Amino acid sequence: MTTESLVRTEELRIYFPVRKFFGTVGEVKAVDGVNLSIGRKETVALVGESGCGKTTLGRALLGLVKPKSGKIFFDGTDLTILSERELKLMRRRMGVVFQDPYASLNPSFTVYRIVEEPLVVNKIGSKEERREMVLKALEEVKLNPAEFFASKYPHMLSGGQRQRVAIARAIITKPEFVVTDEPVSMLDASIRVEILLLFREIQKKHGVSFLYITHDLATAKYFSDRIAIMYAGRIVETGPTKAVLSEPLHPYTQALIDAIPDPDPSNRFVMRKIPPGQPPSLVNPPKGCRFHPRCPFFMQGKCDVLEPPMYRVGVERFSACFLHEEKVTIK
Ligand code: SF4
Numbered sequence: 001m002t003t004e005s006l007v008r009t010e011e012l013r014i015y016f017p018v019r020k021f022f023g024t025v026g027e028v029k030a031v032d033g034v035n036l037s038i039g040r041k042e043t044v045a046l047v048g049e050s051g052c053g054k055t056t057l058g059r060a061l062l063g064l065v066k067p068k069s070g071k072i073f074f075d076g077t078d079l080t081i082l083s084e085r086e087l088k089l090m091r092r093r094m095g096v097v098f099q100d101p102y103a104s105l106n107p108s109f110t111v112y113r114i115v116e117e118p119l120v121v122n123k124i125g126s127k128e129e130r131r132e133m134v135l136k137a138l139e140e141v142k143l144n145p146a147e148f149f150a151s152k153y154p155h156m157l158s159g160g161q162r163q164r165v166a167i168a169r170a171i172i173t174k175p176e177f178v179v180t181d182e183p184v185s186m187l188d189a190s191i192r193v194e195i196l197l198l199f200r201e202i203q204k205k206h207g208v209s210f211l212y213i214t215h216d217l218a219t220a221k222y223f224s225d226r227i228a229i230m231y232a233g234r235i236v237e238t239g240p241t242k243a244v245l246s247e248p249l250h251p252y253t254q255a256l257i258d259a260i261p262d263p264d265p266s267n268r269f270v271m272r273k274i275p276p277g278q279p280p281s282l283v284n285p286p287k288g289c290r291f292h293p294r295c296p297f298f299m300q301g302k303c304d305v306l307e308p309p310m311y312r313v314g315v316e317r318f319s320a321c322f323l324h325e326e327k328v329t330i331k
Helices: 054-061 084-091 111-121 127-140 146-150 159-171 189-206 217-223 241-246 251-258
Strands: 005-020 023-034 037-039 043-047 069-074 094-097 177-181 209-214 226-231 234-240
Touching: 005 054, 005 209, 023 054, 023 234, 037 209, 043 054, 043 217, 054 069, 054 177, 054 209, 094 159, 111 127, 111 146, 111 159, 127 146, 127 159, 159 189, 189 209, 189 217, 209 217, 217 241, 226 241, 226 251, 234 241, 234 251
Parallel strands: 043 209, 043 226, 094 177, 177 209
Antiparallel strands: 005 023, 005 037, 005 069, 226 234
């Protein structure tokens, strides 16, 4: 891991219009003022409950969603001002692995065609060169013998094998940055570890940076260098994974971890229970701190009025909570 950022957002806002038959009636503030950075060869886990905006943020980092405001830098270039053509070229340096290995692969294509597709779309290599690259990618994701798997269709494979095909497709253009959106949540526990180990291996070999989107703190603990906790469109805490999980700062992070009385140590960090109450509507989020209606430390007249800024609380630790106002080392 290095501290130099490969991907960085500045005050990123992504709003979607809410339309009714007579016109626009509001906006879903899916991402609302997010500053996030991912270093070269670093894995950042983006953790939060369903609907908190983490998938939208991941898609935006790939240049797939147009922001309302703010900036997205990839290797120093602001993606928000690029033309579609320029974005397409930039996306050759990025990859994505989705949650559902069943839905993300075209059922009428062979594995060979699925993995070759990004090369064809980006006009990379001759037919023979592409064949060599496809077989090599299949070997790299441990689908051996590669020739055997290349001729299969998705329905002939297990969930884990399908996800390996999706990973081969994501890495075939040798991306520097890969977004993985809940890539193991639909797989059996034993296969999850294998897939996460594969990501680690790929990272070690090719120096890829990963954004690992998940609701599962157990796999985030295992796979990520840093963690960013997202709540209702905003990042509320970031820091080195071990430090955040062993000593969470933000009340929301604390609640996520404390609310899991599971006797099985392997499930200790799985978010099967969430803090009391519901996440707020992203159309009309609460004024002030968005967590205040659920927060046990809520300070009336402050938390419901002012939005807490992100405070630096020690080395590489940040928390958007007024409880840390006093502890601030650098604002
Ligand atoms: Fe709780 Fe206030 Fe901190 Fe928000 S700012 S998490 S409401 S103490």
